[in-house]
Amino acid sequence: MNRNTLQGMGALYLVHAKAFVRDRTVMFLVLLLPLALALFFGALFGEIEGSTLRSIDLHLSGLLGVAMIWKGLFSTTAKVGELRQRQVLRRLCLTPLAPVTFLAGHVAWSLTVGLLQAALFVLVGRVAYGVRIAGSGVLFWAAVAMGSLVSTALGYCLANLFTSADAGAVAIQLINFPMIMLSGSLFAIETLPAAFRPLSAVMPLTYLNDALRQTMVGAPPLHALGVDFAILGGWLLGLLALAIARWRWE
16 A cells, blocks of 8 residues: 555545534544434333343443444435546546545545544443443443444445435335344344344344343353355445445445
8 A cells, every 4th residue: 555545545534524524414424423312212211121131231231233334324324425426536537536445535534533433332322321341341342343334334335336325315214213123232132023123134234233232241142253244245345346346426
């Protein structure tokens, strides 16, 4: 990677950072709303019968996964659609900027946001409810990084399917609701009707939630951690390859 590529990535990183800070709606959706929901549901349901875990433990770790998916949907799919609709991407394609450099700058910023999301959840959970990382801290932050990258790659794949921000917004809602309801973020997967469990088994958020809950609060596993990371890694490679192959400036 040459110096010009690194400088281009750095410049794009700063552009994305400034755009994120200026967009109060996205900041609220990505950073604050999932945390508020986690605290609400955690306080509402209290202890879990027959378990040493509290509701706040499961909801805090589950809604952290949702926050990461929302980051990919709202700050990637919607934002790229807006840039394409405003012809910003078309003007960028007339420059020497390579698509990989553009993607790398945004992915680096998105990873930063994912780490900030997790740090905020950990801090508030510990101060307000005494939630501590019960598993491996290294594996927890590795799961956070993996989830952040998968969500961004998913956001780019969706953005490549639509030519406008409005169409992207519809796609976000079609993906968002099933992901939350069927991935175990709010309800245990075991309580889902049998007909919906195959859908749950293919959703990346299911495996991200499982990895976060195991490493953050020591929840009983749905799968071995190696399985969670392997499936998330497969999703990441597939989504990145698709995002790069299908990338278009206009």
